[in-house]
Amino acid sequence: LKLLAGVLHADAGTITRTPPQAIVGYLAQEPERTDETVHEHLARRTGVAHAQHDLDAATGALAAGDAGADDHYSDALEHWLAIGAADFESRMGDVWSSLGLHQRLLTEPMRVLSGGEAARVGLAVLQLARFDVFLLDEPTNDLDLDGLARLEQFVLGLDAACVIVSHDRTF
Numbered sequence: 476l477k478l479l480a481g482v483l484h485a486d487a488g489t490i491t492r493t494p495p496q497a498i499v500g501y502l503a504q505e506p507e508r509t510d511e512t513v514h515e516h517l518a519r520r521t522g523v524a525h526a527q528h529d530l531d532a533a534t535g536a537l538a539a540g541d542a543g544a545d546d547h548y549s550d551a552l553e554h555w556l557a558i559g560a561a562d563f564e565s566r567m568g569d570v571w572s573s574l575g576l577h578q579r580l581l582t583e584p585m586r587v588l589s590g591g592e593a594a595r596v597g598l599a600v601l602q603l604a605r606f607d608v609f610l611l612d613e614p615t616n617d618l619d620l621d622g623l624a625r626l627e628q629f630v631l632g633l634d635a636a637c638v639i640v641s642h643d644r645t646f
Contacts, residue, residue, distance in 0.1 A: 476501060476610045476640060498522060498558060500606035504613040506593035508586040513596055514567075516585050520600045523563045526555040559605035570602045574625070590617040598622060601629055608636040615643040 477483040478490060480501035518524040533551035536544040559566065574595050588596065594617035614626055627646065630637060
């Protein structure tokens with residue numbers, strides 16, 4: 476999954492994404508325990524932070540009159556819209572409250588979350604993401620029964636390709 480997601484690089488052979496602009500999302504088996512806030516984590520893991528950075532850079536280049544800036548801006552804007560950056564904040568509020576998580580957690584560092592809270596952050600990433608392909612590595616880890624039901628609903632309702640690695644035979 477890490478190879479498919481581009482997290483690791485193949486020692487040999489090639490991995491080709493078709494179409495090349497397909498957005499691949501990866502949910503790791505173990506949640507990242509970093510100093511970034513949960514809000515920053517959500518923006519990064521959904522691709523919104525990167526899309527925003529690219530759009531800001533393209534806007535600056537366009538304003539400066541750089542050669543080819545109009546094409547770069549157009550591509551960056553298209554990706555920004557496709558990834559769901561335009562309505563990310565409002566969707567985040569809806570998803571966050573539906574998962575029963577406290578607003579204060581959004582400003583907490585990822586490293587202080589309990590296993591269950593981190594698992595629900597993973598669910599939030601999935602629900603907020605606008606990926607063409609979802610790669611899920613042991614997505615049931617640390618989820619309670621409600622979380623498992625939400626994950627199952629999400630996967631069954633998904634209108635995108637999904638690769639799941641799981642030892643949870645019931646799931």
